[in-house]
Amino acid sequence: MKELMLILVGAALVNNVVLSQFFGLCPFLGVSKQVKTAAGMGGAVIFVITISSAAASLIYDFVLVRLHLEYLQTIVFILVIAALVQLVEMFLKKVSPALYQALGVYLPLITTNCAVLGVVLQNVQKEYVFAEMGWNALLVSVVNGFGTALGFTIAIVIMAGIRERIAYNDIPKPFQGAPIVLLAACLMAIAFFGFSGLI
């Protein structure tokens, strides 16, 4: 249990996916104008990353490793993620129209969010695989995925909060738009360095 907590906190805060590993920057910069939309995007990402970590972990351990096809992991994982996003979209539409309404716009965008593929590849790279830790591998992969997605949500919601406030500030002309957002991200990244002593 303690190890799982450490993995969760490590993935969410210490190695924050956006601010220290630079995954998922496109939505981080693009969909962070309002707290509400940012939270929606975060919710969708948590949903997809958690499910795809589990699916990719199972497929890697029981299909790719068994067939000695580990070198195909990039192709297989991206297809799994793309199919899964489609599946989740169709499933939500039928089962929970309210949730579909809330996440709808963001779901298709997630396929090319590199945080999803990044986490899944990292799970394999960090050897959260069946051969190393048995069935625990599935649990650890899911916790790592969930923690990473949580970190993404924290970062994008904070960013949206900052942007809502700087929208009315008097910013020098060359810094309007992307540069001021990047500067805010820079300060956030420095702040998140403070977590590095946590583990």
Add this chain to the structure above:
Amino acid sequence: MNSYLERLYNGIVKENPTFILMLGMCPTLAVTTSAFNGLGMGLSTMAVLVVSNLIISALRNLIPDKVRIPAYIVIVASLVTVVQLLIQAYIPSLYDALGIYIPLIVVNCIILGRAEAYASKNPPLLAGFDGIGMGLGFSIALTCMGFFRELIGAGTVFSGTPFAYSLPEIYEPVSIFVLAPGAFLVLAFIIAFLNAMNIENNGRKKVEGCGGACGSCGKAENCDKRRKL
């Protein structure tokens, strides 16, 4: 011939993927801790981009419209795997430095963006030149980022290559520039500098283009030109 040269100019200057279109931000910020890493990432992406543009353009009449995105992803993912194995075999030091960001070329918005916006509508040769132009623009941007970060953060340039240069001992490196926050800082200042040049030149800010890469664009939700994925 002019339209080929125009493609190159378009990719390097007019629609520079990093500084103007703001695509492919993840590798731009993550691997540019040194000029050599930036160049290596830029050239690997360019190799994938040129070949994927050629293949997708050659197959543009064969791929049904409804499944084009999955088809593009399969083509790009296969090429990325090839490039990954080649780098691992021939430049192991670069492979270690770029790490997980090599397989992540698959989800680089530039590649799918160009496939969707250009290669799927134009003949192979033009699409190939478009890939070269965009790839060069990306490589130059990454090398430029890496150059400044390495120079300020480590006091060296192109270290580990025959062109290595280092600042005199008296310079104390500001190591935050090779860490995560430095990436945001350097990119912010480069874009602000380019904005300032633009404002001076024509008195107005340039309109942000998007290259039609809606699938990977964070701004797609409030864009009226959005194509259904």
